Amino acid sequence: DQQVKQNSPSLSVQEGRISILNCDYTNSMFDYFLWYKKYPAEGPTFLISISSIKDKNEDGRFTVFLNKSAKHLSLHIVPSQPGDSAVYFCAAGDTGNQFYFGTGTSLTVIP
Amino acid sequence: DTEVTQTPKHLVMGMTNKKSLKCEQHMGHRAMYWYKQKAKKPPELMFVYSYEKLSINESVPSRFSPECPNSSLLNLHLHALQPEDSALYLCASSQFGQGAYNEQFFGPGTRLTVL
Numbered sequence: 001d002q003q004v005k006q007n008s009p010s011l012s013v014q015e016g017r018i019s020i021l022n023c024d025y026t027n028s029m030f031d032y033f034l035w036y037k038k039y040p041a042e043g044p045t046f047l048i049s050i051s052s053i054k055d056k057n058e059d060g061r062f063t064v065f066l067n068k069s070a071k072h073l074s075l076h077i078v079p080s081q082p083g084d085s086a087v088y089f090c091a092a093g094d095t096g097n098q099f100y101f102g103t104g105t106s107l108t109v110i111p
Numbered sequence: 112d113t114e115v116t117q118t119p120k121h122l123v124m125g126m127t128n129k130k131s132l133k134c135e136q137h138m139g140h141r142a143m144y145w146y147k148q149k150a151k152k153p154p155e156l157m158f159v160y161s162y163e164k165l166s167i168n169e170s171v172p173s174r175f176s177p178e179c180p181n182s183s184l185l186n187l188h189l190h191a192l193q194p195e196d197s198a199l200y201l202c203a204s205s206q207f208g209q210g211a212y213n214e215q216f217f218g219p220g221t222r223l224t225v226l
Contacts (some may be wrong), residue, residue, distance in 0.1 A: 004153075015152075031212075032212045034214055034215075036217075038203045041219070041222075042219050042220070043115070043117075043201050043203075043217035043218050043220050044154070044201070044217045044218070046214045046215070046216060046217075049214050051212055055122075089153060089154075096154060098159065098167060099156070099215065100153075100156075101153035101154050101155075102153055103151070103152065103153050104151075104153060
């Protein structure tokens with residue numbers, strides 16, 4: 001049973017516009033969330049995280065929003081750049097070091 | 112040094128072979144992980160070592176045998192694998208062991224093909 005879901009397998013966005021990637025989870029015990037970016041033939045690269053005591057965390061062009069009541073998080077990339085084209089995974093877990101990954105969303109930023 | 116390295120990058124092995132995957136980090140991280148990733152699927156956790164002790168084994172078949180010789184090194188010994196074990200094997204590390212929130216840093220992976 002998939003505890004973390006990314007329902008959009010792919011997303012295309014014009015350069016300069018906002019990219020919004022969504023993630024839903026089912027386990028209310030999850031209290032730490034991460035976003036990773038993955039290029040082909042490389043391992044995932046950590047982007048940004050958020051703990052359940054916050055509802056927003058920002059790092060440059062990347063902002064993660066957490067809605068605990070809806071068990072939903074989203075990653076906003078503004079402005080989107082062609083170099084952002086990659087597969088994005090969300091992951092959820094707790095202090096037990098065990099993270100569950102979503103199936104990924106492939107983002108294409110069109111120049 | 113801020114990266115996780117994995118060797119080899121690619122490995123092809125027969126079902127009767129014995130081989131090992133190696134992972135190394137010099138960031139002083141105290142937890143290390145093995146994940147398996149099949150095409151178009153999320154990474155699946157296999158093993159977690161926390162402070163050099165095996166803390167999580169996700170019901171992985173015994174043909175996969177992890178080893179943590181020291182805090183910087185993590186090996187995955189492979190024996191009598193099946194073709195369905197072909198996948199990308201990812202190693203990761205995090206600063207703290209269990210009981211703390213911390214992001215995991217991944218290596219580039221080893222692409223394993225079992226014939």
